[in-house]
Amino acid sequence: MRTDTPAARRPAMLLVRHWQTILVAGYALAVFSWTMPVGVFPPKQILDPVTMPVMRAFGLWQSWEMFAPDPRREDIRVEVRFVNRAGDGHVFMLTAMESMGYGERVQRERWRKFFNDHLRLDDERRLWQPFAEFMVRALRQEGQDPASIELVRWWRAADPQLGPDTRPDVRRTPWNSHVFHRWTVPPEFGR
Amino acid sequence: MRSIGRMLLQTAAAFDRWVRDPVDPRPLGWFRCWLGALTLVNIILLWPDMPMWLADDGVLPPELHQPPLPGPSLTVYAFSGAFRGAYSADTAAILLIRGLGVVGGLGMCLGVLPRCAAACVWLAITSYSWRNPLILHSGDALLRIATFFLIFARTDAVLSLPRWLRRRRSLAAGASEPPAPVPAWPQRILQLQLCILYLATGIWKSSGPAWQDGSAVGIVLQMGEFQRFPIPDILLTPVASRVLTWATLAFELGFPLLVWPRALRLPVLAVGLAFHAGLEWMLNVQLFQWTITAFYLLFLQPASGCPAVAPPEHQRPGDVGADRSVAAAGSAAAKPAPVRASSSTAA
Numbered sequence: 001m002r003t004d005t006p007a008a009r010r011p012a013m014l015l016v017r018h019w020q021t022i023l024v025a026g027y028a029l030a031v032f033s034w035t036m037p038v039g040v041f042p043p044k045q046i047l048d049p050v051t052m053p054v055m056r057a058f059g060l061w062q063s064w065e066m067f068a069p070d071p072r073r074e075d076i077r078v079e080v081r082f083v084n085r086a087g088d089g090h091v092f093m094l095t096a097m098e099s100m101g102y103g104e105r106v107q108r109e110r111w112r113k114f115f116n117d118h119l120r121l122d123d124e125r126r127l128w129q130p131f132a133e134f135m136v137r138a139l140r141q142e143g144q145d146p147a148s149i150e151l152v153r154w155w156r157a158a159d160p161q162l163g164p165d166t167r168p169d170v171r172r173t174p175w176n177s178h179v180f181h182r183w184t185v186p187p188e189f190g191r
Numbered sequence: 192m193r194s195i196g197r198m199l200l201q202t203a204a205a206f207d208r209w210v211r212d213p214v215d216p217r218p219l220g221w222f223r224c225w226l227g228a229l230t231l232v233n234i235i236l237l238w239p240d241m242p243m244w245l246a247d248d249g250v251l252p253p254e255l256h257q258p259p260l261p262g263p264s265l266t267v268y269a270f271s272g273a274f275r276g277a278y279s280a281d282t283a284a285i286l287l288i289r290g291l292g293v294v295g296g297l298g299m300c301l302g303v304l305p306r307c308a309a310a311c312v313w314l315a316i317t318s319y320s321w322r323n324p325l326i327l328h329s330g331d332a333l334l335r336i337a338t339f340f341l342i343f344a345r346t347d348a349v350l351s352l353p354r355w356l357r358r359r360r361s362l363a364a365g366a367s368e369p370p371a372p373v374p375a376w377p378q379r380i381l382q383l384q385l386c387i388l389y390l391a392t393g394i395w396k397s398s399g400p401a402w403q404d405g406s407a408v409g410i411v412l413q414m415g416e417f418q419r420f421p422i423p424d425i426l427l428t429p430v431a432s433r434v435l436t437w438a439t440l441a442f443e444l445g446f447p448l449l450v451w452p453r454a455l456r457l458p459v460l461a462v463g464l465a466f467h468a469g470l471e472w473m474l475n476v477q478l479f480q481w482t483i484t485a486f487y488l489l490f491l492q493p494a495s496g497c498p499a500v501a502p503p504e505h506q507r508p509g510d511v512g513a514d515r516s517v518a519a520a521g522s523a524a525a526k527p528a529p530v531r532a533s534s535s536t537a538a
Contacts, residue, residue: 018211024380028387031384036394037394037395055260062336068392070407071407071410071411075414097416098415098418102419109236109328110237112475113328127251134249
């Protein structure tokens with residue numbers, strides 16, 4: 001037996017009539033929870049798992065922690081060194097952004113993101129060998145024939161107390177470097 | 192207690208009106224057009240490096256792939272394998288991302304099937320974001336979110352090639368077609384999205400010691416990897432760093448509150464434009480400043496030209512009737528809303 005009465009139907013009708021308001025309020029709450037630190041918004045621990053399937057499925061995931069909670073305190077470069085089978089060595093910086101032209105440095109912003117923020121990290125060592133193999137394939141297309149390849153990270157402290165004269169410049173300020181990956185390329189690789 | 196309850200009800204009713212009352216279509220149209228141009232630039236900048244970032248023999252082979260969030264997502268990789276006869280799945284995916292990005296971006300720019308165009312761009316951005324999250328910046332997230340909600344927005348009232356052609360024909364026939372108000376909820380969601388973005392980044396920053404002691408901007412400006420155009424030496428001093436750091440915090444935490452009063456809106460948007468123009472000059476962060484300021488278009492209130500939309504202060508609480516709002520939400524797009532005696536808009 002149906003028990004629907006006008007009073008029982010009212011909440012459903014309200015939902016239908018006010019779906020836009022509910023959607024906007026619900027989305028705002030979900031995004032607020034998604035983007036806030038848990039210390040600021042404790043219900044995040046309950047809300048985020050509930051909203052995650054929707055955020056993921058529709059590509060709405062987000063975080064807005066640009067230079068936060070603190071900016072990185074080191075200026076970074078990533079360099080590739082390789083020696084050809086003929087014995088000639090070559091070195092080039094992947095992310096020396098300040099030495100690029102203005103157009104090039106805009107286009108290569110994602111290089112900075114990938115190499116400086118991810119590849120150079122010990123926590124991301126899974127990326128090192130695939131990148132070395134990619135570099136060897138790319139260099140061969142340019143007519144090189146690498147026998148060994150090294151990935152090097154450079155870093156220096158970015159200290160605002162130092163003043164204008166010390167803006168990062170590999171030639172003028174002390175930099176540290178470390179070879180974080182080294183690979184001897186087997187002659188049969190990729191052939 | 193009763194007065195608190197009444198106040199809550201009034202607030203809820205005001206929010207309901209704000210979301211459901213139809214709005215002037217022009218801000219959404221401007222936003223769609225400008226965002227289309229930005230998505231085109233974005234796909235062109237990404238174009239030459241796509242094989243490196245996205246192909247199976249690029250820097251992130253499939254066995255290392257970790258999606259941004261675990262679980263299924265709608266991307267071109269779900270069906271790029273269907274082209275296996277002609278292309279490998281990863282090549283097909285790159286071709287699809289390029290094609291969807293260009294066709295969608297042009298469609299958004301020109302207002303040609305703008306909802307489909309937004310869907311194309313959204314799918315392209317979601318796909319490369321899913322395949323290689325290690326190359327993403329905040330501009331990608333903004334473009335992805337904005338194009339998703341533009342799929343549901345009526346944005347073809349202005350800056351639309353088909354509409355311009357229709358108008359030319361109807362003007363020649365002696366008739367004209369004024370822009371009809373459109374459902375507000377996509378615009379409201381995007382406005383709130385921007386406010387939450389500023390609030391979130393402001394709160395995250397305010398917990399950092401470098402933002403508290405005023406050294407954060409100085410640190411960032413010392414980094415060569417972010418350098419764009421030359422900066423005057425005076426900005427590279429500890430005093431300037433403190434001023435810029437705290438001004439950044441004040442702006443990001445203040446924007447979500449101060450942008451709503453009409454009297455403050457234009458000044459706040461002007462300060463925001465100056466703020467992001469400064470960042471664009473000083474920092475090499477691809478397209479983010481352009482994308483975030485595109486959202487400012489959604490806060491503009493056109494001075495005239497859409498007579499069917501009334502400002503909120505002309506609406507009585509009783510106006511929020513279910514019948515009228517249903518018409519406003521679902522079918523205001525299809526038929527003109529009731530004409531009211533005002534020429535300003537409810538942005």
